[in-house]
Amino acid sequence: MTATFKVTETLTRPTSWHALTPIWQGGDAIIQLGLPHTQLAPTWQMFLLGDGSPTRHLQLLTGEKTEVDLIDMSAIGMDGDVAPEQMLVVPGPRIRRQVWLRTASGQRLAYACSWWEASHVDDYLQNRSLPIWASLEQLRTELYRDVQGLYYGHSAQLEEAFGYKGPFWGRHYLFWHHKQPLTLIYEVFSPYLTKYLGKMQVGE
Template sequence: MTIATESSESSLIITHWNALSPIWQGGSEVVQTGLPHQQLPPAWQMLLLGDGSPTRHLQLLTGEPTEVDVIDMSAIGMDNDSAPNSLAVVPGPRIRRQVWLRTASGQRLAYATSWWEARHVDEYLENKSLPIWASLAKLRTELYRDVQGIYYGESPALTQAFGETGPFWGRHYLFWHRGQPLTLIYEVFSPYLQRYLGTIG
């Protein structure tokens, strides 16, 4: 496993990931009850708080296949990597993977970071260029998506990368497989999706 991958947009080795600086955030209770519609429209809540596949949802929204640009596969050992506290249940040593989710025509729709147990990452992500949903569906892996937190915040890096001004909505969740934590995933969605899901705010 390569320790770090160079970004196609930079010759710098990626040593961090793009967490939002929250203006507002909520935990599992908010995830269960949902938000007032004036704060987050229902269609956005289905994307952020639902337990379905975001890559599948994005494909249905845009009418284009959802493709992945992998920008980082880094060995982080037992470091907490400034990740959500849920990372503690993912066995180590760990690999951090960062990707852009985009349409086949190149429009970036989301950013995602995931953390995997190093000794199992190749088993579940045999083809690193496929979305996680496609990789796991190919293996017929049964999963439970446990959404644990939601965020509304800023990120200069994502503002530049999406070509859209924030604030942005994001979330984190655990994938469980056979009663065991498989991976922790942190996702941030581009405001470009307002074209399909309605205006926020």
């Protein structure tokens, strides 16, 4: 089953974000070693654990421009926001940003939530309708993507949004710029991507 959404879909302003309820999760040590292929296929590991831009990868996979639907831009101050603990290294007060990543034709591919220092968010996201990768590329910003956590779990909200039953794979990572934390990003990917990446586990 696939779900296609119109670009003009009405945006909502949620007061929370869509964290997975994990069946399994792993930290830095597991991420460095990789997972057994029976747990996560090599193609999915390259996608989830690599340090390249997911926006760019999605565009290469689908052959369509990756676009964003901004669904939330909220001032959360110094609130922990039930975010991964690494969010606390991003200076506060903070802004939380939530988007859907989709093809130009409307197919939702991923959900992303990010946390930014409020006083600098406009420096890096000058056009908030662009994916983060595109915004930072325009600024020629040098970044290091530091994957910190990997998740396999459920979310009723994401099942509805993607049009697929869970569980889903997700991750969170820090962006570092000039050796300083720029933002923490939490991403969850739609099983629709099995069309391009193949099955999530070897032997399925």
